[in-house]
Amino acid sequence: xxxxxxxxxxxxxxxxxxxxxxxxxxxxxxxxxxxxxxxxxxxxxxxxxxxxxxxxxxxxxxxxxxxxxxxxxxxxxxxxxxxxxxxxxxxxxxxxxxxxxxxxxxxxxxxxxxxx
Amino acid sequence: xxxxxxxxxxxxxxxxxxxxxxxxxxxxxxxxxxxxxxxxxxxxxxxxxxxxxxxxxxxxxxxxxxxxxxxxxxxxxxxxxxxxxxxxxxxxxxxxxxxxxxxxxxxxxxxxxx
Numbered sequence: 406x407x408x409x410x411x412x413x414x415x416x417x418x419x420x421x422x423x424x425x426x427x428x429x430x431x432x433x434x435x436x437x438x439x440x441x442x443x444x445x446x447x448x449x450x451x452x453x454x455x456x457x458x459x460x461x462x463x464x465x466x467x468x469x470x471x472x473x474x475x476x477x478x479x480x481x482x483x484x485x486x487x488x489x490x491x492x493x494x495x496x497x498x499x500x501x502x503x504x505x506x507x508x509x510x511x512x513x514x515x516x517x518x519x520x521x
Numbered sequence: 522x523x524x525x526x527x528x529x530x531x532x533x534x535x536x537x538x539x540x541x542x543x544x545x546x547x548x549x550x551x552x553x554x555x556x557x558x559x560x561x562x563x564x565x566x567x568x569x570x571x572x573x574x575x576x577x578x579x580x581x582x583x584x585x586x587x588x589x590x591x592x593x594x595x596x597x598x599x600x601x602x603x604x605x606x607x608x609x610x611x612x613x614x615x616x617x618x619x620x621x622x623x624x625x626x627x628x629x630x631x632x633x634x635x
Binding site for chain 2: 446461
C-alpha cells in the first residue's frame with residue numbers, strides 16, 4: 406500500500422530533551438516536506454527536501470533540523486525542544502512532474518507532540 | 522508575499538444540501554496549483570480536489586467541485602448533496618509551479634446537520 410508513515414504518533418517530552426520524528430514513504434517520491442499545524446494558523450511549512458541531500462527552509466524552520474540521506478526517509482529533529490513547539494506535525498511527499506497528480510502532496514497520519 | 526485566506530472559520534450545512542467554502546489567495550505568479558484538503562477528526566489530510574491555474578475548466582470530483590476565478594484570485598469549493606461524513610476541517614492550499622513551497626489557509630470547519 407502506498408503510504409507515508411510517521412513515528413511516533415504521540416510524544417510527550419520535556420524541555421531540552423532531543424527528539425527525532427521519523428518519516429518514511431514507499432512511493433519513490435523525490436519531494437518531502439514537514440509541516441506543523443496549530444489552531445487558527447493552518448499548516449505551516451517547516452522544511453522541505455527536493456531530493457537526497459537537498460533541503461531548504463520553509464516558513465518556520467527555527468528550532469528544527471532535517472536530513473535526507475535516503476530518498477524514502479526524512480526525519481525531523483528537535484535538538485532542544487521548547488513548549489512553543491508543542492504542535493501537530495505532518496510529513497508529506499510528492500513526485501516531481503507536470504500533469505497527473507504531480508505536485509500533489511500525500512500526507513502522513515500526523516505526530517502529536519507535547520513539550521512540557 | 523503569497524497568502525491564502527479562508528474567511529469562514531466555521532460553517533454548517535443540512536444533510537443533502539449544498540454548501541460553498543470560500544478561499545482567496547494573493548500572488549503575482551501566473552502558473553500555480555490550488556488544492557482543497559479535508560481533515561476529518563482522525564486528523565488525516567485527504568486531498569479533495571486539485572486545480573491547475575492554466576486550466577480554465579473548473580475541476581470536479583464526484584460531489585465536489587470548484588469555482589476557480591483566476592482574475593479574482595478566488596478558489597471556492599462546492600459540496601453537493603452533503604453527507605455526515607463530509608464533516609471535517611477543510612484547508613485551501615496554493616503552490617507555485619516549479620517551487621516546493623506550499624501555502625495553506627487557516628481552515629474552515631464544516632458541520633453537517635442531520
